[in-house]
Amino acid sequence: MMAFSRQCVLFFCLLDAFSVYADMRLDCRPDFVTLVWTESRIHVDPSLLRLGSCFPTSVTAMEAVFSVDLNDCNFDRLVTGDQMIYTNDLTYISSHESFSHPVVCVYDRPKDWFPLIYDPVFNTHGEAGLVFHAGLMNDDFSGPAVSNTFPLGSSIPVMASVEEATHQPLLLLLEECLAADTPQLVPESNVYTVIGNKGCLVDSRVSRSRFEPRIKSSEIKVSLQAFRFALGKEVFIHCKLLAWDPMGLDNTKKACHYVKDHGWELLDNPAYSNLCDCCDSSCKSRKARSIGSGELGLRHKAVIGPLTITET
The missing domain is CATH 2.60.40.4100 (Zona pellucida, ZP-C domain)
Known part of the structure; x- marks a missing residue:
């Protein structure tokens, strides 16, 4: 993936109750994203967390780690002005509790980047490439x-x-x-x-x-x-x-x-x-x-x- 000149920015809004019991750290790099969720509530199972369509890369009893490519996990990309913005949601669903939080990385738009006239969408059910x-x-x-x-x-x-x-x-x-x-x-x-x-x-x-x-x-x-x-x-x-x-x-x-x-x-x-x-x-x-x-x-x-x- 092309290099970016500016550090990413995380837009992450936690309710007061969540800020007491959980912590999320996000590191947006030019080619990949690392997200670490640390949880102190014993009834919350970190393995049930999802970043878009992605499962955690690694899980412990109190922590879930995602290390994923920006082209994976169904990140949405928005190009506006001089910025390139990638957005996704961190979600949790269980019989006891459900919640969702936005995850956003903002980069400088590369000077050599231009939109494609046709951006192909690959069919999940296609035969090729598996x-x-x-x-x-x-x-x-x-x-x-x-x-x-x-x-x-x-x-x-x-x-x-x-x-x-x-x-x-x-x-x-x-x-x-x-x-x-x-x-x-x-x-x-x-x-x-x-x-x-x-x-x-x-x-x-x-x-x-x-x-x-x-x-x-x-x-x-x-x-x-x-x-x-x-x-x-x-x-x-x-x-x-x-x-x-x-x-x-x-x-x-x-x-x-x-x-x-x-x-x-x-x-x-x-x-x-x-x-x-x-x-x-x-x-x-x-x-x-x-x-x-x-x-x-x-x-x-x-x-x-x-x-x-x-x-x-």
Whole structure:
């Protein structure tokens, strides 16, 4: 992004009550923005904060950090006179509380900047430019797995991601994952459903399997408890991936896991866990909708493995 000659300015208006319990720091650089929200109220979960369409880059119990490009997160750009202004909203939605605050960065308008006659808008549902990845990871998801052998009951870390290229930010979901004893799904394959019913981690009903907290909307991590399926043999996990609009979750586009003594919980916002109510029955769209080629372009099939599950 072109260089700017003036420091950014933050227009941020807090109510008195919020100024006591929370603090926000914004650093607007020529190419990216860093926003840090520090929260002292124990009932406020920083992981539920969103900067436009972006999830926090990192989260702790009291703090959410966003480090994002100005071209991401649905920032609005306004060019007026000698200024270039980027605006967005920091939002929080939960069953206990909701709030929104404006975030504004102001720069000097570059002398060599002129508006384009045509500024293309990239379609979220386009096929071009999406690259999907899926594989076994090490225990902390920092790199690929060093072994593909897992003792029964141990954790099998799996991560999938999508490179968004020219697309606006997308939310990656796992619609279905089937463990099979063959590298291709054929009628003779023995299968075990890990994720089904449009994003329900059904294995979490009977195990410690769970989705891990999201760091980036374009990634999804799941820790599977090694299951008693095809013990000692090669196992392949066949998954259907879906890259979708982060604001378009419904009961057919979601990531849900079962929490003991609590019930089904929505990964991306537990306040809307009612989207998971169908996980014990059948998850179907409330409205009939046609599936065009553009929507199909956001889907991808991946095979993870082989891996071997052994007796403890």
